[in-house]
Amino acid sequence: VGKGASLVLAALLLVSSVAKADRIAVVPLASPGREPPLATADQLAADLIGRGHRVITSADTIARISVGNQGAGSDWAAEQMAAIRAARAALTRLDRALASSMARRLANEIAGFGGGAGGSEVLVEWCLLERQLASTGSDTARARAWLDAAVAFGPSLELDPLSHPEDERDLFARRRAALQSSVPATLSIETTPAAAEVWVDGVRRCASPCSIKLVPGRHLVRASSPAHAPGVADVVLQAGNSVTRRLGLSAAYSGASLGAIESMVADPSRRAEGASALDPMARFLDVDHVVAIVPEGDRTRLLLAPPAAGRARVGPAVVTASVSAATVEQLRPIPSRSTENQPWYAKSTTWLVGGGIVAGIVAGVLIYQASTSPPTGTLTVSSP
Amino acid sequence: MKIVLGVTVALLAACGSERGPNVRLIIEGPSDDSCIGVAGFEVTISPTGQSPQTRELVGTAPVLATQDCKLPDSVRLEGLAIDKPITVTVTGYDATGTSARVVGRSEISNLQDGNLRLQLERAAPTLPTLLVFHRNRFLENVPWDAIQSMSIATQMGSKTLLNVDCKQAKGFFEPEPGAFGIPTGLDPAGADINTALIVQFVAPDYPVKDGRITIRAWVEGRYTAN
Numbered sequence: 001v002g003k004g005a006s007l008v009l010a011a012l013l014l015v016s017s018v019a020k021a022d023r024i025a026v027v028p029l030a031s032p033g034r035e036p037p038l039a040t041a042d043q044l045a046a047d048l049i050g051r052g053h054r055v056i057t058s059a060d061t062i063a064r065i066s067v068g069n070q071g072a073g074s075d076w077a078a079e080q081m082a083a084i085r086a087a088r089a090a091l092t093r094l095d096r097a098l099a100s101s102m103a104r105r106l107a108n109e110i111a112g113f114g115g116g117a118g119g120s121e122v123l124v125e126w127c128l129l130e131r132q133l134a135s136t137g138s139d140t141a142r143a144r145a146w147l148d149a150a151v152a153f154g155p156s157l158e159l160d161p162l163s164h165p166e167d168e169r170d171l172f173a174r175r176r177a178a179l180q181s182s183v184p185a186t187l188s189i190e191t192t193p194a195a196a197e198v199w200v201d202g203v204r205r206c207a208s209p210c211s212i213k214l215v216p217g218r219h220l221v222r223a224s225s226p227a228h229a230p231g232v233a234d235v236v237l238q239a240g241n242s243v244t245r246r247l248g249l250s251a252a253y254s255g256a257s258l259g260a261i262e263s264m265v266a267d268p269s270r271r272a273e274g275a276s277a278l279d280p281m282a283r284f285l286d287v288d289h290v291v292a293i294v295p296e297g298d299r300t301r302l303l304l305a306p307p308a309a310g311r312a313r314v315g316p317a318v319v320t321a322s323v324s325a326a327t328v329e330q331l332r333p334i335p336s337r338s339t340e341n342q343p344w345y346a347k348s349t350t351w352l353v354g355g356g357i358v359a360g361i362v363a364g365v366l367i368y369q370a371s372t373s374p375p376t377g378t379l380t381v382s383s384p
Numbered sequence: 385m386k387i388v389l390g391v392t393v394a395l396l397a398a399c400g401s402e403r404g405p406n407v408r409l410i411i412e413g414p415s416d417d418s419c420i421g422v423a424g425f426e427v428t429i430s431p432t433g434q435s436p437q438t439r440e441l442v443g444t445a446p447v448l449a450t451q452d453c454k455l456p457d458s459v460r461l462e463g464l465a466i467d468k469p470i471t472v473t474v475t476g477y478d479a480t481g482t483s484a485r486v487v488g489r490s491e492i493s494n495l496q497d498g499n500l501r502l503q504l505e506r507a508a509p510t511l512p513t514l515l516v517f518h519r520n521r522f523l524e525n526v527p528w529d530a531i532q533s534m535s536i537a538t539q540m541g542s543k544t545l546l547n548v549d550c551k552q553a554k555g556f557f558e559p560e561p562g563a564f565g566i567p568t569g570l571d572p573a574g575a576d577i578n579t580a581l582i583v584q585f586v587a588p589d590y591p592v593k594d595g596r597i598t599i600r601a602w603v604e605g606r607y608t609a610n
Contacts, residue, residue: 374465374467375404375465375466375467376404376462376463376464376465376466377404377405377406377407377464377465377466377495378404378405378406378407378460378461378462378463378464378495379407379408379409379429379460379461379464379470379472379492379495380406380407380408380409380458380459380460380461381408381409381411381427381429381455381458381459381460381472381474382408382409382410382411382455382457382458382459383410383411383412383454383455383458384410384412384454
């Protein structure tokens with residue numbers, strides 16, 4: 001914990017010292033054999049936000065650069081379920097701090113993905129984890145609110161008896177019956193462009209524009225289209241109310257995927273290539289800097305991607321600064337070598353092809369001459 | 385681009401470089417003292433089916449010692465057919481340019497890598513008696529190519545020992561001191577020491593007086609005069 005805190009503090013000092021209220025996207029990247037440092041990324045993001053910067057957290061970043069339901073399906077749900085189980089195990093070990101941290105990260109992740117597209121079970125389990133945390137903190141009102149949220153997310157779900165004690169299952173069933181008996185709320189979803197898939201609480205419900213009736217309470221909405229970045233909404237519906245949400249779907253992120261960037265950054269010889277891949281991501285997210293966090297042995301490497309052209313650069317102080325347990329590296333992009341607008345004589349391809357043709361002709365002539373003329377020798381007359 | 389240029393240069397270098405065997409014919413002096421008095425050599429290479437190539441190799445001084453019987457330079461001829469015989473003739477002339485003192489002839493059946501040797505031989509069983517003397521003190525600043533001819537006669541012009549046509553003598557006339565083979569009039573056994581001789585140069589554009597030399601010595605088969 002102390003190591004992580006010092007890392008976050010150091011990174012915070014570095015970044016905040018060179019940028020005034022920058023827009024920063026934090027991207028945790030995996031490295032060979034190592035998971036993305038999600039917790040460190042979230043800590044860094046939280047501290048940067050606390051110091052006045054505008055930060056897109058890792059969950060939001062990943063959600064926004066995904067296309068359609070990419071990375072938000074059943075695999076994503078399984079990862080969140082594993083994190084929930086781990087948080088519960090931590091709570092069982094009375095490690096409340098770790099469990100709370102994991103729950104916060106889960107909240108960001110799930111909200112950032114608009115509940116995802118992997119079913120409602122993960123949402124229900126997350127709410128029950130939060131309820132358990134509130135209960136162990138003797139916050140009964142909060143515990144009740146999370147129970148209602150769990151019911152609202154999964155009104156038709158039956159809790160797993162192997163994971164939940166009988167009293168919790170009974171409580172869930174009673175509350176569900178109460179909410180289902182209340183007047184449903186109506187949620188209308190409109191998207192631009194239209195015809196996007198509308199997923200509510202992890203379940204596909206309709207194609208936009210459309211209206212659906214829901215159990216009163218909190219609901220997470222995700223509108224996805226194969227050619228656009230998903231739009232998400234977090235709404236709280238009162239019984240009998242009708243709420244409309246309009247979601248604008250932005251053009252999909254067309255840069256290198258996180259997996260591709262991870263592989264480039266992991267290779268020192270291709271790190272500059274990774275920088276160039278982070279650059280379009282910064283433009284897409286409309287941020288000044290992308291801070292990629294990569295686990296590297298017992299250290300963490302912070303890669304500060306260069307800003308897009310015309311924006312303020314992260315100062316050289318970041319490059320030269322030394323951070324305990326972290327290496328800060330200012331990435332430099334590969335210079336653009338566009339040749340589309342160059343005249344033909346300025347293109348290397350022209351000279352390459354021309355040179356090849358000339359060489360071929362010369363070689364052909366010489367070979368022809370050599371093949372047609374008889375072999376000759378040289379005579380030298382001299383004294384010893 | 386660099387690769388293309390590199391390949392091109394390498395290709396040109398490879399194709400333009402010397403191909404085929406390279407034969408060296410080494411010329412060795414004769415076993416006797418017949419090479420003494422040679423002012424220069426004429427090398428003629430006669431490839432079969434091609435025009436003969438002749439080169440004159442003239443140094444700054446004639447051969448005055450047996451061990452100095454060497455070509456002043458080398459002759460190199462390229463583009464010779466390797467499967468046809470080549471005849472090489474080397475002739476050593478005195479300052480007259482017409483009197484050969486040594487000669488050698490070699491026929492190379494085909495060019496194969498390696499060294500060949502050709503030993504020069506006395507050009508004739510009896511060579512003209514050699515007279516060596518310096519001409520510079522008579523010519524002063526007269527250039528060699530301004531001289532049309534030179535004659536050597538006994539005192540009072542009673543008997544002409546030698547007439548040299550400088551046009552025929554070509555470059556062989558220029559090495560100093562001049563070494564001339566005197567066909568007749570001098571005792572080949574060295575009995576004409578202290579004989580006075582008159583040297584006359586014909587150079588129309590320059591006033592050259594007749595010169596008088598006296599044979600002073602008979603050393604190693606040649607007369608020396610001053």
